Amino acid sequence: xxxxxLNILDIVxxxxxxxxxxxxxxxxxxxPKKSMLIEILDEGRGMSAEQVLSVTDPFFTTRxxxxxxxxxxxxxxxxxxxxxxxxxxxQLGSGTGVKAEFYSEHIDMTPLGDxxxxxxxxxxxxxxxxxxxxxxxxEQSFTLDTRELRQILExxxxxxxxxMAWITxxxxxxxxxxxxxx
Amino acid sequence: xxxxxELKAIKEKTQAAVxxxxxxxxxxxxxxxxxxxxxAAGARPVLAALVEEVEKRxxxxxxxxxxxxxxxxxxxxxxxxxxxxEEKVTYVKVTAxxxxxxxxxxxxxxxxxxxxxxxxxxx
Ligand SMILES: Nc1ncnc2c1ncn2[C@@H]1O[C@H](COP(=O)(O)OP(=O)(O)OP(=O)(O)O)[C@@H](O)[C@H]1O
Ligand SMILES: [Mg+2]
Numbered sequence: 001x002x003x004x005x006l007n008i009l010d011i012v013x014x015x016x017x018x019x020x021x022x023x024x025x026x027x028x029x030x031x032p033k034k035s036m037l038i039e040i041l042d043e044g045r046g047m048s049a050e051q052v053l054s055v056t057d058p059f060f061t062t063r064x065x066x067x068x069x070x071x072x073x074x075x076x077x078x079x080x081x082x083x084x085x086x087x088x089x090x091q092l093g094s095g096t097g098v099k100a101e102f103y104s105e106h107i108d109m110t111p112l113g114d115x116x117x118x119x120x121x122x123x124x125x126x127x128x129x130x131x132x133x134x135x136x137x138x139e140q141s142f143t144l145d146t147r148e149l150r151q152i153l154e155x156x157x158x159x160x161x162x163x164m165a166w167i168t169x170x171x172x173x174x175x176x177x178x179x180x181x182x
Numbered sequence: 183x184x185x186x187x188e189l190k191a192i193k194e195k196t197q198a199a200v201x202x203x204x205x206x207x208x209x210x211x212x213x214x215x216x217x218x219x220x221x222a223a224g225a226r227p228v229l230a231a232l233v234e235e236v237e238k239r240x241x242x243x244x245x246x247x248x249x250x251x252x253x254x255x256x257x258x259x260x261x262x263x264x265x266x267x268e269e270k271v272t273y274v275k276v277t278a279x280x281x282x283x284x285x286x287x288x289x290x291x292x293x294x295x296x297x298x299x300x301x302x303x304x305x
Contacts, residue, residue, distance in 0.1 A: 001221070001222050002222075006221050006222065006226060009216075009221055009226060010218050010221045010222075013216060013217070013218075013221075069218070070218045070219075071218040074218065074222075114226075117226060117227070117230055118226065120230075121226060121229055121230060121233075124233060125216075125229070125246075125247065125248050148186075149189060152186055152189050152190050152193060153189070153193045154193060154197075156192075156193045156196045156197060160192075160196055161237045162192045162195070162196060163189070163192055163193075163196070164233075164237075166184060166188060166189050166192055169184050170184040173183055173184055174183075177183075
């Protein structure tokens with residue numbers, strides 16, 4: 001993928017397919033560590049230990065009936081190419097966490113890209129799912145939590161154009177403050 | 183900075199306008215393939231452009247939604263237009279610019295953009 005925010009969009013599709021009512025996306029950047037940590041957490045149906053292994057390493061699987069997916073291996077590869085790490089934590093019936101660490105100054109680092117468009121499109125296309133987006137750079141951070149927005153909106157759907165415009169501006173303003181303020 | 187007070191004002195305005203809204207049975211559906219292959223090929227900006235254009239033109243009878251792999255990965259990004267009483271149209275190798283033209287020519291004016299359809303591109 002050209003942008004890590006596209007990998008994130010893709011990995012979140014798995015959480016949506018797994019029936020998760022709430023999905024958390026975290027992007028934490030550290031200047032001293034020269035790293036970017038990306039986490040996607042869901043409360044979907046989860047996977048067995050064996051499933052997790054077969055998903056991260058498509059060659060491990062003994063299954064021949066189903067074609068292997070590309071989404072997880074691509075994200076894992078993007079992290080490992082930078083000398084970073086990749087990990088999936090999953091439990092059947094309770095949910096899945098995907099965690100990838102990137103060394104952002106490595107020559108093979110993929111840029112984060114338009115993370116705000118990823119978050120906005122996820123909210124827009126999945127109005128019944130709650131999303132928590134956490135972004136930080138060193139000590140500074142901001143959070144968008146659709147559960148808080150719903151409390152204010154009292155039944156007005158998140159995919160209402162004016163609400164989506166507010167969300168997009170909220171993301172862009174906070175992004176600018178975070179990155180510009182560094 | 184965007185404030186929650188502003189969001190509250192949007193809520194009140196929207197609730198006041200709710201009576202004017204009507205749900206149309208004659209919905210035209212635009213489906214965007216958002217599996218790994220579609221996302222890698224550029225489905226996200228296409229989706230964003232479709233949503234923006236539909237809202238800008240106030241097309242209340244048009245819905246944009248996402249779907250999985252349509253099965254023609256080499257032609258991604260792929261979108262399908264499903265209109266009542268019409269044959270489904272599959273557009274391939276769509277870009278944000280092409281998406282805007284598809285809305286204008288096909289959705290608004292009823293003319294299928296033949297050159298972007300799978301039939302022309304796959305020849
Ligand atoms: N968050 C999740 N919760 C439950 N199951 C998951 C999750 N993420 C991945 N899986 C399982 O792992 C499989 C492989 O995921 P992966 O994204 O690599 O491929 P895919 O979604 O099947 O296909 P694609 O190549 O289009 O992404 C999924 O089909 C699903 O069964
Ligand atoms: Mg997937």
